[in-house]
Amino acid sequence: MARLLILFVLMLTPAQALDPGEALADAALETRARALSQELRCMVCQNQSIDDSDAPLAKDLRQFVRARLLAGDSDAAIRAAVVERYGEFALFRPPVAPHTLALWAMPLLILLFGVVMAWRLVGKSARQNTSTPLQ
Amino acid sequence: MPAPFSGQGLTPILQDPALAAHPPLLYAGYVGFSMAYAFALAALTGKEDGQDWARRMRPWILAAWVFLTLGIALGSYWAYYELGWGGFWFWDPVENASLMPWLAGTALLHSALVAEKRDTLKRWTLLLAIITFALSLSGTFLVRSGVLTSVHAFANDPERGLFILAILGLFTLAGFLLYGLRLPHLAADRPFQPVSREGLLLVNNIFLATATVTVFIGTIYPLILDALGMGKISVGAPYFNAVFAPLTVPFALLLPLGPLANWREGSMRPLQNKLALAAGAAALVTCGIMLTRGAASLMVVALFAAALWLFFGAAIDMAQRLAPYRARLHKFWSLPASAFTAPLAHGGLAVMLLGILAATQWREEAVVAASPGQQIEIAGVALRYDGLREVDGPNYTAEQARLTYMSGPHQGAHLYPERRFYEAERSQTTEAAITTDLIGHLYAVVGEASGDKRVLRIWYHPYVALIWLGAVLMALGGSFALATRLRRQM
Numbered sequence: 001m002a003r004l005l006i007l008f009v010l011m012l013t014p015a016q017a018l019d020p021g022e023a024l025a026d027a028a029l030e031t032r033a034r035a036l037s038q039e040l041r042c043m044v045c046q047n048q049s050i051d052d053s054d055a056p057l058a059k060d061l062r063q064f065v066r067a068r069l070l071a072g073d074s075d076a077a078i079r080a081a082v083v084e085r086y087g088e089f090a091l092f093r094p095p096v097a098p099h100t101l102a103l104w105a106m107p108l109l110i111l112l113f114g115v116v117m118a119w120r121l122v123g124k125s126a127r128q129n130t131s132t133p134l135q
Numbered sequence: 136m137p138a139p140f141s142g143q144g145l146t147p148i149l150q151d152p153a154l155a156a157h158p159p160l161l162y163a164g165y166v167g168f169s170m171a172y173a174f175a176l177a178a179l180t181g182k183e184d185g186q187d188w189a190r191r192m193r194p195w196i197l198a199a200w201v202f203l204t205l206g207i208a209l210g211s212y213w214a215y216y217e218l219g220w221g222g223f224w225f226w227d228p229v230e231n232a233s234l235m236p237w238l239a240g241t242a243l244l245h246s247a248l249v250a251e252k253r254d255t256l257k258r259w260t261l262l263l264a265i266i267t268f269a270l271s272l273s274g275t276f277l278v279r280s281g282v283l284t285s286v287h288a289f290a291n292d293p294e295r296g297l298f299i300l301a302i303l304g305l306f307t308l309a310g311f312l313l314y315g316l317r318l319p320h321l322a323a324d325r326p327f328q329p330v331s332r333e334g335l336l337l338v339n340n341i342f343l344a345t346a347t348v349t350v351f352i353g354t355i356y357p358l359i360l361d362a363l364g365m366g367k368i369s370v371g372a373p374y375f376n377a378v379f380a381p382l383t384v385p386f387a388l389l390l391p392l393g394p395l396a397n398w399r400e401g402s403m404r405p406l407q408n409k410l411a412l413a414a415g416a417a418a419l420v421t422c423g424i425m426l427t428r429g430a431a432s433l434m435v436v437a438l439f440a441a442a443l444w445l446f447f448g449a450a451i452d453m454a455q456r457l458a459p460y461r462a463r464l465h466k467f468w469s470l471p472a473s474a475f476t477a478p479l480a481h482g483g484l485a486v487m488l489l490g491i492l493a494a495t496q497w498r499e500e501a502v503v504a505a506s507p508g509q510q511i512e513i514a515g516v517a518l519r520y521d522g523l524r525e526v527d528g529p530n531y532t533a534e535q536a537r538l539t540y541m542s543g544p545h546q547g548a549h550l551y552p553e554r555r556f557y558e559a560e561r562s563q564t565t566e567a568a569i570t571t572d573l574i575g576h577l578y579a580v581v582g583e584a585s586g587d588k589r590v591l592r593i594w595y596h597p598y599v600a601l602i603w604l605g606a607v608l609m610a611l612g613g614s615f616a617l618a619t620r621l622r623r624q625m
Binding site: 018019020022023038041047049052054088089090091092093100110114115118121 | 220222225227228324326327328329334337338340341342344345348349352353356360365366367368369370371372373374377378382500502503504582585590592
């Protein structure tokens with residue numbers, strides 16, 4: 001019950017983003033920090049990024065990201081470090097890998113499939129047009 | 136166990152007038168699509184293979200679509216002002232659950248038009264009607280069963296989930312089974328020209344179907360992977376944005392051509408000059424925006440250009456439709472409603488896209504720990520933090536901050552953001568104070584104490600109101616289409 005209540009309260013806490021003084025002075029680094037933060041999941045929240053959440057854990061992770069950026073790490077290295085800690089579940093943008101191939105390829109495949117189907121319908125029209133004019 | 140003195144109460148962030156209208160609107164949309172489903176099944180079971188079902192189905196699709204459009208827009212607006220930082224779309228599973236039937240329903244709206252007018256694409260339209268209703272049902276299942284975690288999942292119950300799943304399974308399987316059995320007996324689609332209104336509507340359907348599948352797979356992929364024991368992943372906003380941005384550009388570029396093309400055999404040649412005008416106007420405005428504001432990426436430039444082209448294309452479409460009535464434009468009520476259907480809906484989409492782009496690209500943010508008397512600069516105006524006071528509401532107590540405009544057109548005006556505590560529910564909400572400048576919003580939120588100071592979060596959301604204005608225009612376009620149809624039937 002207590003756990004449920006905690007979950008309930010967490011779920012209802014409105015999103016509030018950064019705290020004062022968290023932002024980096026370097027505008028370019030801060031832009032990267034924001035972009036990265038929006039891709040990282042707050043692990044104790046209901047489907048919020050660490051950029052949107054005011055949970056203490058999200059704040060820790062935001063500070064972690066900024067510290068690593070200041071240390072000169074690349075975005076990929078920071079993502080990898082977060083995955084090592086929390087698993088791939090922490091990434092809102094899953095990496096392209098064998099198990100996510102269907103996820104990334106499906107939109108393109110559906111689009112191509114649609115184009116092929118439409119092409120066949122229209123091609124049929126072109127063939128028919130030469131013999132019998134449409135109505 | 137003794138009965139508690141007071142119940143848990145309604146979740147505080149839901150204690151809001153917009154949330155009284157949001158669910159019924161969505162519901163009317165979902166339920167409306169059951170009529171499309173019913174007509175599709177009737178058409179499949181019947182011996183006659185005419186177009187009558189498409190004609191009868193259309194007003195129901197239109198009505199459902201208008202309700203769903205308004206319902207989603209209202210939900211988005213509520214999230215914007217209530218959740219405390221001005222986000223309007225999170226690609227959250229619960230939002231996606233309503234977006235899927237909307238996308239499929241939009242495709243259905245257009246393909247049913249082709250089925251009705253040109254007696255083709257009928258098999259696809261029937262399938263789409265079944266899919267749209269199935270997606271409406273699966274939305275209910277995803278949202279209410281508790282299989283998903285979401286910021287908006289407010290009433291979950293696995294037992295009820297099983298019941299909804301049974302309904303979903305029954306209607307979906309019955310629909311697909313019947314479709315599969317009858318498909319060989321249905322007349323083949325009559326072929327048509329690629330450059331024609333039906334050809335372009337088919338292109339529209341391909342894009343909308345792709346969008347629907349994208350949202351669907353993005354929403355359920357983590358569930359499937361987890362169920363197969365292949366790991367836990369998250370699919371969130373960055374994925375959907377990455378896929379939707381490149382889809383939106385060609386979609387918006389091709390969209391204005393559809394209503395301008397003729398049925399059967401189209402040629403864009405007679406419209407060449409007007410289209411060139413729209414393209415020129417879009418290019419000019421895009422250049423103007425880039426010169427004054429810059430752009431984060433090439434994709435942003437492409438999206439702006441495509442949205443502007445869509446906007447001017449819709450304007451041309453409306454001008455074309457009103458041209459025969461040039462002499463009596465001032466008598467608004469004598470103009471044909473059909474002149475406002477597609478132009479308003481498509482123009483509305485353009486307005487919404489522009490709002491999304493501007494609000495996400497040009498947002499300004501200030502986060503400070505302020506003491507009374509301190510000034511904060513944002514978006515060219517200065518605000519002074521005056522302090523905090525306690526306020527009692529009917530079922531909450533609140534800390535209310537006061538901010539005063541020190542410069543700009545609102546000089547001297549106050550903002551009163553609140554932080555509310557609901558005793559019965561033991562939770563808190565933030566009530567943002569919003570100043571509207573035509574279509575931009577200054578959005579102030581009061582946060583927690585930080586020593587003897589108070590955290591203030593202030594955003595400037597430029598052009599953000601265009602997002603919901605666009606949705607209202609779309610719904611208006613749909614309403615005009617419905618009005619035209621109903622008048623003709625009477």
